[in-house]
Amino acid sequence: MDTTILLFLIQDGLINGAIYALLGLALVLVFAVTRIIFIPQGEFVAYGGLTFALLSTGTVPGTVWLLAVFGVAAFVAELWRKRHVLTLRWSARHFAWTILLPGAVLLLTQFLARPDQSIWVNLALTLAIVAPMGPYVYRIAFQPIADASILTLLIAAVGVHLSMVGLGLVFFGAEGLRAPALTDMSFDLGPLPVSGQSIAVFVVAAILIAGLYVFFDRMLHGKALRATAINRLGARLVGIPAANAGQLAFLLASALGAVSGILIAPVTTVYYDTGFLIGLKGFVAAIVGAMASYPVTALAALGVGLVEAFASFYASNFKEVIVFVLIVPVLMWRSLHTAHVEEDE
């Protein structure tokens, strides 16, 4: 292996690693606030990437309808659960959030989807379409069982994953898509050509990671989220609504997923089920970070990206096997690390 290949593999690994870092952080965030191990995180990546790719060709993506489906489902589910305590005020707000919002996004997209549309408008539209799905998914699937065990929530998350992949197939079809790069700029770094896209991936990932850090460590909203994570009942007693925290965490997660999709769609062909494997790699990183540490997760994600890059060079057939088998020793180490005597359970 010569230096160019080595540098190329490292660049490739770090780009993918930056994406995995974003997803890993989203997983840590969701777990910290809701105790949900959010297996479907990757589906937002696929939705985001495909939506962005379709918008770039001027097509109205199927996700606007999917958003409407999620909105209606959330509307009906919540209405049914609250049927005995309905107030007009709540119903109106609920209607606005779950019916009017997807409707507005739908109209806006139909109005703005053009082949020559600016990339920034497409970016914003993609976020507007995919990000609200997170809170809807939370309301539909998780809010009613928010107090259940981590295990129950995990199984529910797997169920949501199954449905979301299936829905992805319905709304996008089996064809893979690739989006145009965010920038055509490129330059040479020594022997290595560096694309503007890979710089963009890094810069965006870095900004978002820094933003998350500031949000959680410095701002009241972020602190409220953390309080909910540590003690749901206690947070509720001091006036932080746990349900809102969950929805907010899911909003951040779906937005981070969509951004990851937008970043990755120009680099790799995205299929309806691509997201799952990408998300799982973020997940490997999140587990290394014990589902709790943002910096460790981010570093581990870069590591996963590098392992994957080198695995695909040396044993391309077994790339996925190698990456996922790596989780097992990490889980083992985590299990030993958290060994405790069950006393007051």
Place this chain on the structure above:
Amino acid sequence: MASRLALPLFVLGLILLGTLPDVPPFWITLANNIGLAALVAIGLVLLTGVGGMTSFGQAAFVGFGAYTTAVLTTTYGVSPWLSLPCALVVTALAAVLLGLITVRLSGHYLPLGTLAWGISLYFLFGKIEWLGRNDGITGIPPLSIGPWSLIDPKATYWVIWIAVLLAAIGTTNLLSSRIGRAIRALRRGGLAAESFGVDRMRVKLIVFVYAALLAGLSGWLYAHLQRSVNPTPFGLNAGIEYLLMATLGGAGYVWGALLGAGVVTLLKDALQRILPAVLGSDIQAETIVFGIVLVMALQVARDGLWPWLAALFPSPPPVAPPANAKPLLRRTDDIAVSPLLEVSGASKRFGGIIAVDDVTVAIPSNAIVGLIGPNGAGKSTLFNLITGILALTAGGVRFAGEPIGGNRPGDIARRGIARTFQHVKLMPEMTVLENVALGAHLRGRSGVLASLLHAERAEEGRLLAEAARQITRVGLAERMYQPAGSLPLGQQRIVEIARALCLDPRLLLLDEPAAGLRDHEKRMLADLLGQLRAEGMTMLLVEHDMRFVMGLVDHIVVLDFGTKIAEGSPAAITSDPAVLAAYLGAQP
């Protein structure tokens, strides 16, 4: 009576389905698919619903069974019947290797681990040359009996359903045995089970391999029914489907697995036939619906459908001891060693906190020693050190003259130390009798095979009779067949004493046995403990009720902040200045 008729009726239905001439072949195909799925789901019920280990990876074990027989019968021309044991051995080896890692994963790491190796194995099946990569292996011969080939699904139907019925009956047998009690005790952490000699990791591994073997058997049958294999049915989605079956059927019920397999298979078939016609082809609509059904099941019916179906029949009578069981043998090494227990210089640190600091205590044989001290004095930690639940940081423990510090809890229990817990550790849904019988775990020896065949009924009867005897002895005979969780907390503590007595212990460690008892119940407990002492038992007692302690014990040890501050007779302790200071604050 109706509950006894359910199984014969079910078998009769199966026989009719297989023999009636006008049954559409399509029904047989569905029944075969249900049977194959049910085999996996039965294993998963044991693993997940009963043993508390959620696995998304069972489909991979189906793959091991299917691929083993596919390779052996096509590449090497081995007869399917000879490849059956090979398929099971390969599955078992894979299960032992994966299981050794998996059962050690704690909490939600365990299902995540199964997810990881489940996906990895799926990719592996699709990449390996001699497994045919993603195309798989075709041309697998059908099963045959002598010259008679079972190429017709209607013939394989019998093989599949005989296997399913045997698996269901065997698993039911296993669960209502000594091993089964140990498995059922795993779900709530298993610390109590461990303290009565159940080797947690070993039992978990047994369950893991058992579930894998059922999956491997299903894979073997699948390969010869389908006549070809490829990686798809052994992937994560299939693993999730099996989990859906077990959850939907009722994750704790063996027959619920059959129900779940039936519902999911029929639903899948209906969706695959109906929805493409409505929504256009090639859209795995069943995955969408399955996801929704799984989430809804968790939201509205977490116990699944089986309890609802079972409620239509009168519930079977609770497990009861036989009337004429021979009593179990007692411990014979009952020589009076004094002191029976010596704790010397025992220390336990948790990070920077010293919970127990250089404590030396000797418990004379045939006495009741009280261990008192304010909350957080280290009393329960000392219990955990003696019973091997926690490892000593320094110091030693000798029992009957032999060092036991650092031994495993099971070994310490085997030597005759039994305990109760400050925070009651019973299986609330099991009856008092079954809970107490767990205490006699080490006094039986029959294994998995005998339990599957119910060849251990004589021994099981003796264990249950012993449990019943101890329950009667502690005065809870009329509660014997109630779920332990339905008893008031004070009585649950007494149940724990009965369970400890089932070990036939020489030393009994009682952690706040009188808490939550009424006055007359306390008097009965004191009488019981006094009577045990008269029979030669030695006891170490943590208790806060001073009147109860002072009237009962021969000797008192006082702990405060992890150190022993005093010991002596009850009368001496009540006037000890250090003790008064610890309890009432320092004198001015």
